[in-house]
Amino acid sequence: MTVHAFVDESRRNDTYYLAAAVVRPDRLNPLRAQLRALLFPGQRELHFYKEKPARRRLIISRVSAWQVRVDIYRAGCRSGEEKARQACLARLVDDLLDVxxxxxxxxxxxxxxxxxxxxxxxxxxxxxxxxxxxxxHLDSAAEPLLWLADIAVWCHGAGGEWARRAAPVIGSVIRLDWP
Known part of the structure; x- marks a missing residue:
């Protein structure tokens, strides 16, 4: 079965993350509706770092129950964030072709x-x-499925409690610059 991938990024200190929410075509519209239902009236998009901790807990709890998968590509970015991004993106495209x-x-x-x-x-x-x-490339307000990648990568990058909460959503973590 074919899949679609929705990609967002995050950076924590010297680590760059590229996250890809991998979604089957039959789940596209139902997931979009579920994500839009999480918005407050007048809110255009979910941007996880802008949410308060209690709301973050609610959102990741709901998303974790949806059986979605987000793969995370990670690379050091001491040599430049753009270089790290493009290395992650090249690997993501290779992996996307494989599935x-x-x-x-x-x-x-x-x-x-x-x-x-x-x-x-x-x-x-x-x-x-x-x-x-x-x-x-789309603005995240135009495509709710980009929010899945944003939510998962923020939690994964934050570590601790947030990484544990997001664990059911995280598929693979591909480390491009570690053995």
């Missing part, structure tokens, strides 16, 4: 999206059209 991924949606970073485009085109190779993968 018959068809759509990749990345949280837009305005002027820096061109870096991602180049990395994705390179990772897809000369026969990119044959892979069937399409990709785009």
């Amino acid at each position: 018959d991924g068809r759509r990749l949606v990345l949280d837009s970073r305005q002027g820096r999206n061109a870096h991602d485009d180049l990395t994705i085109r390179h990772a897809l190779g000369k026969c990119a059209s044959e892979t069937g993968v399409v990709y785009e």
Whole structure:
């Protein structure tokens, strides 16, 4: 079965994280509705670091019950955050191809999206059209499934209680610069 991936990023000190919520097509609309139901009236998006701790606990509790999977790619960023991001993104695209991924949606970073485009085109190779993968950058307010990646990566990066709460959501953690 094909999957779609929704990608957000986080940074904690010298560690860069790229998170991909991996979703089957039949779950896209139900999950979007469940995520929108978590919004306060007038709220446009969930951005986890802006939420208060009690609300964070409620949100991660709900998300953990939905049986979703978020894979996390991590790299050191002492040599530069953009370099770490592109290494994580190249590996994510390779992994997406392995699981018959068809759509990749990345949280837009305005002027820096061109870096991602180049990395994705390179990772897809000369026969990119044959892979069937399409990709785009969207503002997180326009695509609620990006919030899944944001929630999971924030919790994972925070460690401790938050990482434990997010454990049911975390699929693989791929460390690109550790043995």
